[in-house]
């Protein structure tokens with residue numbers, strides 16, 4: 001038996017002003033997107049904004065459904081829209097935030113497991129790490145990639161190396 005450690009480093013900010021201008025803009029766009037979420041069941045409005053290599057930004061928000069599992073998270077709405085509109089362009093940064101009871105949440109929003117898996121596909125497809133900005137009102141956490149958020153993941157790499 002051999003024990004090993006998985007280390008992931010992240011950065012933490014306590015104010016928007018500590019971030020670069022383009023990150024601040026992306027975060028503001030995610031917050032705006034959250035305002036347009038369709039979340040009548042959870043009343044938890046999530047907004048996501050993705051910056052693409054081609055300079056475009058695409059936003060998404062959660063879209064709920066009376067049949068709960070038929071809804072979709074903000075991150076996947078944004079990512080699928082981005083890949084549908086610009087299939088050639090990598091996603092470089094993702095910002096996520098949420099509004100609850102009319103206010104931006106304090107705890108930074110972390111993408112759910114299903115979103116992490118979907119976002120990993122984009123990282124693998126374009127061979128580009130996606131920086132993640134998890135945003136709460138006075139706390140922002142930055143991760144360098146989706147694979148950092150999903151250690152020991154299953155991806156196309158596993159399928160293409162079957163038996164090797």
Ligand code: THU
Pocket residue numbers: 039042044046061062063064071072073074075109110111112115
């Ligand atoms: N949700 C997101 O859109 N993204 C996340 O990262 C976490 C959860 C949505 C799903 C559902 O509409 C609501 O937030 C409550 O879970």
